Amino acid sequence: MNDKLKSAVPVIDISGYFTGGTEQKLEIARQIDEAARAVGFFVVSGHGVDTGLIEDTHRVSKAFYDLPQEGKNACYSGSQALYRGYFALGGLAASQSIEERKSAPDYREMYVAAKQRFDRSDPYYQTEAASRIFAPNIWPQVIPGFEDTWVRYYAAMEQLASTLIHLCALALKLPEDWFDTKFARHMSTMAVTNYPDQLEPPLPGQLRCGAHTDYGALTLLMAEDKPGGLEVLTKDGEWAPVPMVPNTFIVNLGDLMQRWTNDAWLSSMHRVANPPSDKAENSRRQSLIYFLHPNHDAVIECIPSCAGDEGARYEPITTQRHLFAKISRMQDVKN
Ligand SMILES: O=C(O)CCC(=O)C(=O)O
Numbered sequence: 001m002n003d004k005l006k007s008a009v010p011v012i013d014i015s016g017y018f019t020g021g022t023e024q025k026l027e028i029a030r031q032i033d034e035a036a037r038a039v040g041f042f043v044v045s046g047h048g049v050d051t052g053l054i055e056d057t058h059r060v061s062k063a064f065y066d067l068p069q070e071g072k073n074a075c076y077s078g079s080q081a082l083y084r085g086y087f088a089l090g091g092l093a094a095s096q097s098i099e100e101r102k103s104a105p106d107y108r109e110m111y112v113a114a115k116q117r118f119d120r121s122d123p124y125y126q127t128e129a130a131s132r133i134f135a136p137n138i139w140p141q142v143i144p145g146f147e148d149t150w151v152r153y154y155a156a157m158e159q160l161a162s163t164l165i166h167l168c169a170l171a172l173k174l175p176e177d178w179f180d181t182k183f184a185r186h187m188s189t190m191a192v193t194n195y196p197d198q199l200e201p202p203l204p205g206q207l208r209c210g211a212h213t214d215y216g217a218l219t220l221l222m223a224e225d226k227p228g229g230l231e232v233l234t235k236d237g238e239w240a241p242v243p244m245v246p247n248t249f250i251v252n253l254g255d256l257m258q259r260w261t262n263d264a265w266l267s268s269m270h271r272v273a274n275p276p277s278d279k280a281e282n283s284r285r286q287s288l289i290y291f292l293h294p295n296h297d298a299v300i301e302c303i304p305s306c307a308g309d310e311g312a313r314y315e316p317i318t319t320q321r322h323l324f325a326k327i328s329r330m331q332d333v334k335n
């Protein structure tokens with residue numbers, strides 16, 4: 001890791017949020033603000049998430065990806081419109097979420113789940129839009145413990161994301177609970193991606209995951225440290241590897257946070273590189289990803305204190321509208 005990068009993507013210890021006083025919270029928030037403005041990425045230590053739960057989530061997910069292809073295909077939702085369950089190799093192209101141009105599909109498989117624990121009798125969840133967003137999850141029943149482990153991991157991420165969003169509010173000099181109503185009935189998703197060994201060279205222009213920005217508010221990533229990893233586009237226009245520090249989460253800001261802050265905070269472009277050819281045969285990599293999204297009907301508009309002299313740069317938009325446009329472009333892959 002070069003020194004420039006070390007300072008570009010800092011490691012931020014958030015343990016003081018749980019144990020310290022106001023001053024410590026504000027110091028952590030200051031570090032987040034600095035990273036959010038400089039690069040849009042930071043690495044979180046002292047997060048308190050149970051390492052056994054992280055290991056279990058990796059283990060059951062690996063067991064799923066080790067199934068024969070038919071077993072995995074059985075968990076396809078059957079509809080691109082339903083963002084759930086299994087997406088096979090070649091089914092997604094992340095870079096198309098920002099570029100109209102067709103690109104080679106990402107060299108990865110993905111499994112997606114949505115919020116499972118909530119009050120389904122609440123009328124909020126019964127509108128036509130909500131019934132699609134909160135449609136039941138698809139679980140591979142053949143993998144013992146898969147559903148239970150994923151649901152517990154999702155709950156742990158809900159908690160960590162809540163801590164981070166409180167810190168984000170403080171970092172923006174807002175009351176700590178400023179975002180709470182916007183996330184009270186959030187539509188966050190959890191995905192586990194598998195980047196298989198690359199036994200054949202990739203197609204021209206094909207990456208493990210093509211360059212994109214994330215769509216939502218925050219992304220919480222727990223990835224294996226393997227050849228062919230995550231890279232971020234820095235302000236200097238260079239692709240820099242994101243540092244892999246044991247037992248930390250990589251956190252990056254998504255488009256909605258950039259819109260809220262009127263471009264003060266960055267939703268940076270990132271990608272997952274191919275492994276070097278001499279390491280490609282032994283490069284299988286798995287990442288656990290929690291995409292924190294606000295309520296589907298939350299209107300995302302410039303935070304008044306971020307408007308500056310020139311005013312809001314973006315039109316207000318609902319979470320759902322922004323996300324669906326991006327997700328459908330990512331899935332528009334012609335095989
Ligand atoms: O797997 C990774 O390291 C990151 C993948 C990613 O950027 C995404 O799925 O949005």
Ligand SMILES: [Fe+2]
Nearest residue numbers: 212213214270
């Ligand atoms: Fe991403």
